Amino acid sequence: MTQKNRIGGGLIDQNRSVQFDFDGQSFEGYEGDTLASALLANDVKLVGRSFKYHRPRGIFSAGSEEPSALVTLREGAYSEPNARATVTEIYDGLSARSQNKIGSLNFDLMAVNDLLSPLLTAGFYYKTFMWPAVFWEKVYEPIIRQAAGLGKLSGAEDPDRYDKGFLYCDLLVIGTGPSGLMAALSAARTGLRVILADEDFRMGGRLNAERYEVGEMPAADWAAATLAEFMSMDNVRVMPRTTIYGAYDHGIYGALERVSDHVAEGSEDVRQIAWRIYTKRAILAAGSTERSIAFGNNDRPGVMMAGSVRAYVNRWGVAPGKRVAIFTNNDDGWQTAHDLQGQGVEVSAVVDSREQTTLLPPKGVRVVLGGRIVDTKGRLGLKKIILSDGQDVAADCLAVSGGWSPNVHLTCHQRGIPVWDDKIVGFVPGATLPMGMAVAGAAIGVMTLKACLQSGLDVGNSVVEALGRTVSKSKTPKAQDEVSAASAFWYVNESKGRAWLDLQNDVTTNDVKLSHQEGFRSVEHLKRYTTMGMATDQGKTSNILGLAVMAEISGKSIAETGTTIFRPPYTPVSIAALAGRSRGKDFRPARLTPSHDWAAEQGAVFVNAGAWRRAQCFPKEGETHWRQSVNREVLATRASVGICDVSTLGKIDIQGKDATDFINRVYANAFAKLAIGKTRYGLMLREDGLVMDDGTTARLSEHHYLMTTTTANAVSVFRHLEFCHQCLWPDLDVQLISATEQFAQIAVAGPNSRKLLEKIIDPEHDISNDAFAFMACGDITVCSGIKSRLFRISFSGELAYEIAVPTRYGDSLMRVLMDAGGEFDVTPYGTEALGVMRIEKGHAAGNELNGQTTALNLGLGKMVSRKKDCIGNILSLREGMVRDDGLRLVGFKPVDPAMSLNAGSHFIGVGAEAKTSNDQGWMSSVTYSPSLETSIGLGFIKSGDQRMGEKVRAIDLVNNKSVEVEITSPHFFDPEGRRLRV
Amino acid sequence: MIINHPLLGPRDANEFSYLGDASLMHRPDWQSDDAENQFYEYQYLRDNKAGMHRELWYHEQGDRSWLVVTRNTLTHEISSVELASDVARREGRSR
Structure with a gap:
């Protein structure tokens, strides 16, 4: 039978059927359904297994607070684990499956964990599985990780696209229940730029879940009409499916908009957008969340929040059970009984923990005042409840109301500390709010309809005034306040079975008691030791219960016990959404040299140098190893002329x-x-x-x-x-x-560099050795009038120049030089050859200028002037930095010329043991020198400048290599610099 | 955070890079008798304040102004933003 629990009515479109799969079975729902409401309509109550004990779990709530009904959506690369069925919109072809089980959901093999529960209590990983010690990492932890848990990632790359966006407004209204809509109305009608955001796909908050009247029409109709007014206003942006997940500095809010999660996978739309919203003011109208009551086996499928049961009946036209019992400690639970009965659903009992109430029970319903539920029965779904007097009551659904907690989360993101309010029995926002934030409605402890509308209007008007506008003449629509008396009743002490607090992390009242017994007295410690409230739901339905249990054991009030701090995000945000398009090659922009295209045409191999892509070498046909290319480039440059794009400097x-x-x-x-x-x-x-x-x-x-x-x-x-x-x-x-980006600069190096340049430089410029000596610079023109600059500088140690032209000529200059250089066999060289030649010359580069070396270390101590005020010279003279036996940059050659060297090797005396206390320094740069036909290295060694000719060992413990080396001058090639000056 | 740039108006903190305590503007005189000690203190010693803190921010993605921002390290409230060059002149720095 399809949709046997669908009772009709509500805000779904029964003319639009939607087909979806759950655990391979096909189901029908309607447009407007969530996965949870559609599963309940089809009488599917068991939807998952719990985190630790693999207990059967069902749908617990009807919103983003859901701790229990976590499923994996979609298949393959599109799959998404740990989605809350209660906020998942169904669409044709949606496939969902249960998670955290071995075998079938009905006969999960891991359910054995439940029998082992005495071993798995709070902090179990500190106490059990301790012996033998080596077993923890290799055996216990992998098994526990395999057994515990949530859904699994596909491991495939996420095929969806995500975006980041930026929005600006005068007022951000968070939540679109009665107070949010009223606050937004008061501001929008004055012309302020308003953004209205709600996590739900249907805006209106509890107005969609209740049978109240507002403005002499059904509440949901009033919400729809009000939203229609906003949609017609140019100054209002209405954002459904948008969670404001964090309140940040200076009125900035993080928002996640689920643009196309409700559309079949593979749509062209961006999937989600992470917005950053800059606001002048914000009104938090996030409502409140119902909390549970702890009693024995209160986690069975069929045990649900009372307000959620009401929402399923009223909004989705679904009866979560055929025979529903109510367990409440406040007036609101009774409303569920009335609404159920009004829709023809049997209510088997109303159990109220209070001794008395003036409320009238629904007709013909058994009422137990001062009642306690101590246990429940039904292996895979609720069958009956057991009262403290031993009587049982048949029920396949139990609607629990432990009272409503204001959603103060966002008020805490800037160090705000909520305060306890005895009257509403809940935490309300403290005095310190994020800059520019005001709070309205249930979020600030206003718990009834008419009062919420008024609160929204008042807070909205105060923001309008604060922003210097004249208050609009908006009035609240006609509405009534419902009964709302609450009481402090948290758990049933008489229960023998485990009474669950945190359904997602499997934390019981006994775990809290144990943690207190073991000395964890602060709520923050309690949280971390028991893991209560640390799951993806962040304990929205359970935290206060845990605090209350803790307070009771320690003989304090809840106000004294306090609460753990709420931090962003309010509900989970995927890393993909935070990354937006910044992934893969778009993680950061690449900078290309002016001659990049030319180099690519030559078949250059590129290397990342920061954000730059630089040509590393230019392999020629027949070269099978990069070393062959690099050696050829070095030798050709030293023999005739080479050119290299150095624009990145x-x-x-x-x-x-x-x-x-x-x-x-x-x-x-x-x-x-x-x-x-x-x-x-x-x-x-x-x-x-x-x-x-x-x-x-x-x-x-x-x-x-x-x-x-x-x-x-x-x-x-x-x-x-x-x-x-x-x-x-x-x-x-x-x-x-x-001016880095403005000039292309090309090094022209080698004995024929002048001859090559003379071919392209306009004839009026004399660059002979006499006219343009080593270290000369000046403006010239090339190729008949292109303005350029020429510098006679050399990193290679050869007669060399660097020539700079405006960037747009860089590509042409490279091609012109290659053409003109044909007769000299001009050779392009890359960063590897550049590096080889600089090591041959003993020039320091990045490996030596590593932020830990002094001029003295580098052999440049004499350059530091003591005769002038310059940055760094005073502190460079500190005692420890001018030691005679300090590190000096010198050269190293292997004693056996056939041996290669490893950078990162440490120097140890020839006869000494390779240990830290014998360490004399390290090798910073090594290369094979084709000019000298041996490996060479640069490195820092103690008193190196006084130890020429001495032999030490270069030891690389990582690669288990030891090479005897001789200390030499770092200037291996043409140490007198004759080649530079010809 | 939003930094109210004295020339450009409110700008997102992402556009800036942070250096640290504005005392880095108080570079000692290299010729003073205890120059080494003064430079040591200038370079390494900072107050670690819980509260109002004057600090240097550089508008790297903008106009390259160095700014002295007075920020409450507890609340991130920013009470003043000035051009560092103005502050330096006011404090007697010139050439």
Whole structure:
């Protein structure tokens, strides 16, 4: 039989049938159903197994607070574990399945855990499974992890798309129940920009779940009419299916909009959008959540929240049972009995924990005042309840109401601490609210309909005034306050069976008692030891019960006991939504060099250098190993000429009357007397005296310099220079701008570099050795008038230049150089060959400038001027940093030239044991030098500059390798620098 | 967070990078007698305040202004935002 529990009515469209699957079986529901309401309509009550004990569990609530009905939706890569059936909209073809079971849901093999429960109480992993110790990691933990749990991820890449978005408004209204709608009305009618958000797909909150009248029409109709008014207003954005999950600084809210979760997988829509909403004001009208009462075996399928039972009857036209009993400690539970009976559902008993009430019972229903339910029966679903006097009552559904807790969560996201209110028996928002937030309705403890409408209007009007507008003439619609007396009754002490608090993490009243007995007295400790409230539902229906049990045992009030702090997110947010489009290759943007396309055409292999993609080498046909390509590129450059795109180096244009003075203060070496048309190596220190960066700086004219930085530090050096200028020397006349992106710069290196450049540089520019000596710089033109700059600087150790053109000419320049260089067999080289040549020359690079080395360590100690004020020179002279026996950068060669070296090896004396106390330093950079036909390395070793020729062992314990090496000068190739100056 | 930039108005904190205590503007005189000690204190010693804190933020994704932001470290309330160069001049820094 289909939909045997569908009683009709409600806010679903019975003309629109929807087919879906659960655990392989086909079912029918209607448009407007959630998975939970459709399963209940089809009399499916058992939907999952519990986290730890694998107990049969059903649908507990009708909203986002659901602890129990967690299912896996969809198949394959689209599958999503741990979805709450109570907030899942069904659609044609939806496939859902139960989780956390071995075998079938009815006969879960892991249910044996329930028999082992004495071993699995609070903190069990600290106490049991302790012996033998080695078994924990290898045996116990994997088994427990396998047995405990939730649904599983597919492991496949998520095929859906997610977005991030930004919204701005005067007022964000969170929740669209009576107070939220009224607050939004009062603000929207004054023209304020209002965003109205609700987690539900049908907005209206409890107005959709109750049979109240508002404005002389059914409450749901009033909500629909009000929403229709908002939809017609240009200044209002209505956002259903949107959870405000966090309240952040300065009125910023995080929101998750489920754009197409309710549409069949594979739709073209973005699935979810993580919005960041910037607000001037926000009104929290998040309502309240019903909580349970703990009693023996209160977790059976069929035991549900009373307000949720009412919602299923009224909103979805579904009777969650054929014979429903009520267990309540407050007036609201009685409303469920009335609504059920009004729809023709049998109510077998109303059990109220209070001794007396003035409420009238529904006709013909047994009422037990001062009643206690001590136990329930029914293996896979409720059959009857047992009262404390031993009598039983037949029921296949038990509607439990332990009172309503205001949804204060978002008020706590900025250190707000809720306070206990004895009258409503619940925590209400404390005095400290997030900036710009006001709270209305049930969320602030206003628990009845008419009062909620008034609260919404009042709070809305106060926001309108605070934003400087004239209050609108809106009035509340006609409505009545319902009875709402509450009482503090939390658990049935007489119960012998386990009484469940947290259904999702399987925490019982006994666990709380045990935790107290073992000394966990703070609620935060209680939470972590028992894991109560730490599951995906964050204990929305259970936390206060646990606190109450704890308070009672410790002889304190709940107010004294306090509550754990609520943190974002309010309900789970997938990592995919937070990532948006920033995943895979879009995780961050890639920066391409001006000659990238050309390099790709040559078949270059690229390497990531920060965000840059740089050509690593240019393999030629027949080369089977990158080393062959790199050796060829090095030898060709040293023999004739090579070219390399070095545009990634940071370029900072520095101008102003005080530019010289400024540069002289930010570099540690002398810069005051650099001649116009000359370039100098600059060493930059941090204020703590360690080396920050190095590069060359060219003086282009009297007041104009161009500084280069390493690729890696381009951003941080620029930031540092701006700091120095604005914060330390604000009146220096100097202007800085990054020019990294504006110029393509190509290194032309090798004995034939001048000859090659002479072919493309316009003839009026003389770049002979006399006219344009080593370290010269200047403006030139190439290719008949293209403005360029030429720098005679060398990283390779060869006669070399770097030529810069506006970025848009970079690709052409590369092609022009390749054409012109044909007669010299010009060879493009990549970052590997660049690295080989710099190690051959002993130049420090990233491995040496690692933020832990001083100028002295690098062998550049004499460069640090003591005659001027510059960043870092004072602290670079600290005692510990100028030790004679400190680390020095030197070169290393293997004693056996056939041996290769490993970077990261540590230096140990030849006869000494390889242990930390004998450690003398480390190898920072190694390469095979094709020029010297041996491996070479750079490294830091104690007093290295005084130990030339000494032999030590380079030991790499990770790769179990030990090589005897000889300490040498770091300048392996052309140490006199003759090749530079020809 | 939102930082109310004195020139550009309210901007999201994501546009800025953070340096730290505004005392980093108080770079000592390199020629003073106990320069090394002063620089040591300047470089390493900070007050760790629970409350109002003056700190340096850099509008890296914007106009490159260094700002002195006065922020309550407990509530993140920002009570003043000034251009660091203005603050530096007011405190007697010049060249």
